[in-house]
Structure formats: structure tokens, C-alpha cells
Amino acid sequence: MHLHLHLHLHTGPWCQAGEATEMARLDLLLLLDLLGGHEPQFHNVVVGTETGACDPWFAELAGIEEAMVAACPSCMPGRRQFHPSCVEPDHVLDDHVPFLEKGLRRAVHVIASPFPLVWHTMEDDREHLDWPNIHWTNAVLRVFLAELLHVEL
Numbered sequence: 015m016h017l018h019l020h021l022h023l024h025t026g027p028w029c030q031a032g033e034a035t036e037m038a039r040l041d042l043l044l045l046l047d048l049l050g051g052h053e054p055q056f057h058n059v060v061v062g063t064e065t066g067a068c069d070p071w072f073a074e075l076a077g078i079e080e081a082m083v084a085a086c087p088s089c090m091p092g093r094r095q096f097h098p099s100c101v102e103p104d105h106v107l108d109d110h111v112p113f114l115e116k117g118l119r120r121a122v123h124v125i126a127s128p129f130p131l132v133w134h135t136m137e138d139d140r141e142h143l144d145w146p147n148i149h150w151t152n153a154v155l156r157v158f159l160a161e162l163l164h165v166e167l
Contacts, residue, residue, distance in 0.1 A: 035117060037113065037116050037117035037118045037119070038117065038119070040113075040118055040119070041119070041120070041162075042071065042119075042120045042121070042122060042162070043110055043113055043118055043120070043121040043122070044121075044122050044124065044155075044158075044159075045108060045109055045110045045121060045122065045123045045124065045125070046124050046155070047108060047109075047123065047124065047125040047126070048125055048126040048129055048130055048133060049124075049126065049148065049151055050130070050142075050143040050144060050147075050148050051126055051129075051130030051131075051132070051133075051142075051143075051144060051147075052130070052144045052147065053092040053093055053095075053144070053147060054095055054126040054130075054144075054147060054151065055093075055095060055097065055126060055127055055128075056072075056075070056095055056096050056097065056124050056125065056126065056127070057097050057100065057127055058072040058073060058076065058096075058097060058098055058099060058100035059072070059100050059102065059103055059104040059123070060100050060101070060102055060103045061103075063103060068098065068099065068100035069100065069122060071120065071122045072096070072098070072100075072122055072124075073098045074158060074161070075096045075122075075124070075154060075155075075158050076096040076097060076098035077098070078096075078154050078157045078158055078161070079094060079095060079096045079154050080094075082153065082154065082157070089150075090150060091144075091146035091147050091149070091150050092146070092147060092150075095147070095150065095151060095154070096154065104123050106123065106125055108123060108125065110123055124155075130142075
């Protein structure tokens, strides 16, 4: 399937005065967490605590999924995974927090909510992975990364 999705991603600025820190060189950290469960649900979060604005990067993921469903409704293995609306900040302290504390500008935390039922149990194994949903999540993420990196699919 060939999809060309036009997304309004941030385009700069790419130049700066002075030397860049390691964290300033990173445009975005995409943290993928608890993927692979049955019909995962990923929710947008408030990133503008003063304004209540939802994460625009996550909204791009939801928009990509919406475009993919429109292009091929029968391709989606279950219900929608990426939900654009948000109601609260990301309260999950996870692997992205130390990066933000070190000056990383942006992190998108894609984490299943609620957590998979087998999480941190003896049943948390390959047999409990939902492969059709993993492939769908992978497709959404691949389009997102291609758009972010300006790679034509």
C-alpha cells in the first residue's frame, strides 16, 4: 500500500548561535512502552500545562492512524489504538524522564493504557503477544518516522 500523508511537522529552526548540547541536538525522543498486548490503547497527554494543549506529535500519530483507516478500513485488526484527545498530563514516570531532566526538548511517550494484564507476571511472554496489533502499531510508527525524517514511502 502506498500512502502519502502530508503532515504539518515542525521544520526548524535548525541553526543556532553557539555550541549545541547533546540534548539540544535531539529533536524528539519516541518512547515505546508496553507494546504488544491485546488491542492496545495509546492516549495523548497534556503537554502545555498552562494552556491544556495536547501533544501535537502524538496527534500526528493519531492522524496517521486515521488516514490509514480511511485508506484501508479492513487493514485495522481491532479498534483504534491512538486517541488524539487528552485530559491530563503524562503521570507515568518512565525512561524518558531522565532525558527531560537533562534538557531534552521533547519526548512522546507511547504507552499502553491500561497496562497489559500479563505485565510483570509469568505470563508476560511471547505467547501473549497480539501480532496483528503489533503489525498495525508498527505501520503507524513507520509512517510517523518516515514523515518526520521526510522519507517518501
